Amino acid sequence: MSDASEELAKRSVRGVGGEPFRRLLTTWTATSVADGVRATALPLYTAVSTRDPLSVSAVAVAEVLPWLLVALPAGALVDRFPRRPTLVAAHSFRALLTLLLVWFVHTGQAGMFVLLGCAFLLSGAETFADSATQSLLVSAAGERDLERANGRFVGAETVGVEIAGPLAAAGLFAWRPSLCFALTALAFGFAALWIPRVSAEVEPVRSGGGRSIAGEIRQGTAFVLRSPGLRAVVGTVGAVTLLTGAVNTIAMLFALESLGLAPATVPVLFVCAAAGTLLASRVTPWLSARFGGANVMIAALFVLAGGMATLELVRIPVAAWSSYFVMGFGAGTWNVLSSANRQRLTPESMMGRVTSAYRVFAWGLMPLGAGVAGPLAEVTSPATVISVSAALVAVVAVLCAPLLRRLATAARE
Structure with a gap:
């Protein structure tokens, strides 16, 4: 050659x-x-x-x-x-x-x-x-x-x-x-x-464009809602995003008041989360091949819930940094596998619409979680917001486990 x-x-x-x-x-x-x-x-x-x-x-x-x-x-x-x-x-x-x-x-x-x-x-x-x-x-x-x-x-x-x-x-x-x-x-x-x-050779298939923009948006939304696999991914993402948004909103106040961290050290929490996500981005493909994508996705939600719970239960700085690393690892693992399964279930000609709908749920509910966290912490305490969020993420993992297993099966077919 x-x-x-x-x-x-x-x-x-x-x-x-x-x-x-x-x-x-x-x-x-x-x-x-x-x-x-x-x-x-x-x-x-x-x-x-x-x-x-x-x-x-x-x-x-x-x-x-x-x-x-x-x-x-x-x-x-x-x-x-x-x-x-x-x-x-x-x-x-x-x-x-x-x-x-x-x-x-x-x-x-x-x-x-x-x-x-x-x-x-x-x-x-x-x-x-x-x-x-x-x-x-x-x-x-x-x-x-x-x-x-x-x-x-x-x-x-x-x-x-x-x-x-x-x-x-x-x-x-x-x-x-x-x-x-x-x-x-x-x-x-x-x-x-x-x-x-x-290379132009990887340019995906385009939609026909016969419908109006509003019609294509409706078509994309209907495709997400009618697909059991995509519904499972988007629904789980929406729930978990709302809960993690609540935790992230209240975490700084919790770190200052309950953990006694100095203001200058609080950003280290988010660096630890980034380090966990970075590790997940490297090992998740191996974990998926070794233990099965569905099992790893479900485990990732429990890991995320465990990180949140540890943050509230073990109130020392080292535990807090470790908790954020664990939360970052769980979230990163979930993001890698949910994205791959979503992409497998989506026709190339609809990838833009489905991706956008996914982002609306993934990021659009974050402000709602932030808005709920403040009033709930005012009525109860920041620790309550964190513990309730951890418990609810675990509940989401249990409820969505059967759907996620079916999702992984459908994505492989």
């Missing part, structure tokens, strides 16, 4: 060892770091520049709102158009918008209108990029390698969003806040230039 033929074959290989997947993973890693910097720097800049809790809250809402308002139509549009050009457009838009934010911040003209608009539009573009990337992941990895592929993606996202991005933002913000957004724009710009290098 000639060198040219070998290079062509390498570019068309599917799986985590293939060039299309590696290039897609490179893009995902770059944008994950960019999202991590932005998620840290934008609220921090709002807090520093306004000193107003309402302004900080408004920007936080603006960042979440697109996942409730834009995600579903974005998924329908992604299914209509080629994914690679969609990603180029989304990443280019985010790069240009962030460059504009750099100028506003550098000149001191980044008022609330600018901050709210950038927060909403950047997250809105992310809904398109996320759906398109998930579709390309399935095509580039191939069905047999989905667990390993999702493990690599979860690992890259964890490092970028929860570790590298926040650390870079902290260092650059102390020097000059505008540099945080300059780095974000650079990463998005790189992604826009790099994604065309992903």
